[in-house]
Amino acid sequence: MISLTSPIETRAHHWSAGLKLGLLCATTLGLFFVESLIFHSVFLLGVIALYAMPGKAFFISGWQHLKMLWPFILVVAVWHLWTQEFALGATIIIRMVAAVALANLVTMTTRLSDMIEVVRFLARPFARLGLNTRALELSIALVIRMTPVLVSKGQSLSWAWKARSNKRSGWRVILPFTVLALDDADHVAEALRARGGLTNMEKK
Amino acid sequence: MEKNLTYTALFAALIAALGLVPKITLAFGVPITAQSMGIMLCGTILGAKRGGLAVLLFLLLVALGLPLLSGGRGGLGLFVSASGGFLIGWPIAAFVTGLIVEKWRSASLAVVSTVASILGGIVVMYVFGIAGMAIVLKKSLPDAAMLTMAFIPGDIVKAVIAGLLTSAIAKARPASVLSRAA
Numbered sequence: 001m002i003s004l005t006s007p008i009e010t011r012a013h014h015w016s017a018g019l020k021l022g023l024l025c026a027t028t029l030g031l032f033f034v035e036s037l038i039f040h041s042v043f044l045l046g047v048i049a050l051y052a053m054p055g056k057a058f059f060i061s062g063w064q065h066l067k068m069l070w071p072f073i074l075v076v077a078v079w080h081l082w083t084q085e086f087a088l089g090a091t092i093i094i095r096m097v098a099a100v101a102l103a104n105l106v107t108m109t110t111r112l113s114d115m116i117e118v119v120r121f122l123a124r125p126f127a128r129l130g131l132n133t134r135a136l137e138l139s140i141a142l143v144i145r146m147t148p149v150l151v152s153k154g155q156s157l158s159w160a161w162k163a164r165s166n167k168r169s170g171w172r173v174i175l176p177f178t179v180l181a182l183d184d185a186d187h188v189a190e191a192l193r194a195r196g197g198l199t200n201m202e203k204k
Numbered sequence: 205m206e207k208n209l210t211y212t213a214l215f216a217a218l219i220a221a222l223g224l225v226p227k228i229t230l231a232f233g234v235p236i237t238a239q240s241m242g243i244m245l246c247g248t249i250l251g252a253k254r255g256g257l258a259v260l261l262f263l264l265l266v267a268l269g270l271p272l273l274s275g276g277r278g279g280l281g282l283f284v285s286a287s288g289g290f291l292i293g294w295p296i297a298a299f300v301t302g303l304i305v306e307k308w309r310s311a312s313l314a315v316v317s318t319v320a321s322i323l324g325g326i327v328v329m330y331v332f333g334i335a336g337m338a339i340v341l342k343k344s345l346p347d348a349a350m351l352t353m354a355f356i357p358g359d360i361v362k363a364v365i366a367g368l369l370t371s372a373i374a375k376a377r378p379a380s381v382l383s384r385a386a
Contacts, residue, residue: 004269004279011352026282032339037242068277075351076341091341107279109377113269135209142213147272149222150214160380165245172364174225174238175372178218180243182373182380185214189206197206 002105003112006061010054012109015119020106026101037091044098050105058108065104069097116140137200146184153180210255211382216265220339223274235271237274240359241284243294244325244366246371247301248317249373251383278384289336293329305370306382313374313384325366326359359374 012020034040051062073093080089116137123133154177161169192198219242246255262272271278283291301324304316308316330352374381 004271006220024280053211063280065277065281066280068275069285072341078342088342092255092340096284096286096340099284105281107281110269112270119264120266120332139209140265141215142210143216143261143265144270146214146217147220148218151224154221154224168209171225171241174222174365175222175369175376176230177367178249178373181214181218181221182211182249182377185210186207188214189210190336192206192210 004065004107005052005111006058006108008054008058008061008111010058012105013111017114018121020110022154024103024106025032027102031095031099035091037087037094040091040094040098044066044094044101047098047101047105053102062104062108066097066101069100071112072096088161102104132198138198142188146188149184151180153177205219206207208230210262211250211380213260215242215250215255216262219246219259219262221266223272227312238275238362240267240325240329241362243298243329244301244317244321244363245369246381247303247324248305248320248366249381249383250298251306252299252302255302256295257296259298263294266291284340286337286340287333288340290329290333292336293332296325296332297329300328302383309384312371312382314367314371316367317370318364319353320362321363321366322360325363326356330356348369362371 006012007105031040051059073096076089076092076096080086082091085144118138120133120137123131123136154173157173157177157180158169213384219239222238222242225238243259246258249255250258266272267280269279272281272351301320304320304323305313305316308320330349334345334348334352334362337343337351338345341348341351349369370381374384379385
């Protein structure tokens with residue numbers, strides 16, 4: 001499965017993922033305490049400049065990820081045109097776009113393996129409280145492995161439906177689909193147990 | 205133990221796969237996706253704890269940058285966008301849904317699951333979603349609530365389907381409905 005990390009290497013790809021995430025948290029929190037339209041506009045321009053630095057292809061793919069915001073922008077714009085609070089509306093829109101763009105920037109410049117490393121680091125204190133961190137890592141791997149498997153099974157189910165009916169399958173294939181997922185879960189559990197199970201992993 | 209882990213992981217994968225089911229558009233133009241039905245099913249089938257964990261696991265992978273949300277969306281930006289509150293409410297929604305199914309055993313599973321999906325998957329989820337929207341869009345809570353009302357009918361349809369599916373799954377694979385096991 002392809003992660004949303006940009007294949008275009010930037011300098012930020014080599015920065016520590018923990019540092020990027022920490023800065024992102026602090027900056028995003030800060031953005032919600034400032035009300036100045038000028039501040040937010042300058043900040044957004046800065047974020048746009050960061051997107052532009054690695055080149056055109058990076059900028060365009062960043063733009064694609066932001067398109068999902070347009071319904072919210074439209075709602076806020078219409079709302080504040082109606083109430084005539086133009087500055088407030090502009091601040092809200094600019095702040096939301098900047099916050100989402102900055103977070104996406106971290107996602108685009110951080111590899112999945114680096115992110116998982118951060119999760120492992122953050123989970124470490126919980127290991128003392130009894131959390132099985134290996135189980136957590138195994139579940140992450142299982143989801144990444146099984147999602148494409150389930151997707152292809154779902155596709156076969158809807159093809160089987162289409163071969164027999166000219167109507168759309170809609171929600172009706174979800175029943176056999178869920179049953180297939182449950183059976184897979186049983187099989188994978190058995191396979192894990194046959195290989196020594198989770199307790200064996202803890203001993204290593 | 206292994207079963208708990210694989211059920212949690214497989215349901216996280218199921219939520220992702222349901223994101224690929226094409227959207228159905230209601231009569232008045234509001235799109236509904238199957239993904240939030242996956243959240244309800246996590247609760248009704250896996251129960252409170254495992255259901256909540258499955259949804260948490262799914263969100264963790266979204267936050268790590270995998271494009272698992274409907275429409276191939278993913279990444280950290282989603283959590284700070286106007287609909288981020290809904291995502292944050294998802295694990296709690298699954299937990300509450302599961303808790304109701306675990307505790308309320310006097311009525312038929314289909315009815316219990318539908319009611320649990322409405323209380324957990326709609327009421328709880330919208331509380332978080334509306335709060336998130338109010339913060340990001342700087343609206344009062346009633347104003348933010350008004351902006352989300354168009355999605356309620358679709359979610360009620362999903363809750364009813366989730367209830368029917370749960371009772372059908374209980375017939376097909378009784379041992380797999382962990383919310384009612386033991």
